[in-house]
Amino acid sequence: MTDAHVPQLKDGDRCRVIRGTHTGKRGIARDLNISASGHLTLTVVQADGVRFKTLGRNVVREV
Numbered sequence: 001m002t003d004a005h006v007p008q009l010k011d012g013d014r015c016r017v018i019r020g021t022h023t024g025k026r027g028i029a030r031d032l033n034i035s036a037s038g039h040l041t042l043t044v045v046q047a048d049g050v051r052f053k054t055l056g057r058n059v060v061r062e063v
Helices: none
Strands: 014-017 026-034 040-045 051-055 059-061
Touching: none
Parallel strands: none
Antiparallel strands: 014 026, 014 059, 026 040, 040 051
């Protein structure tokens, strides 16, 4: 995977999901992890406290 495809996310960044099951949802990135297969996974915590897991490639950082 090249650096161009890895989102520059940090724990606590605001993010928006642009692909996958949770498309359109927004929240705070938590629990960033590199899986055994080398993919970035994270938990997104929405404003109402609802949490969901997604892949890093499905998320963009919001400014």
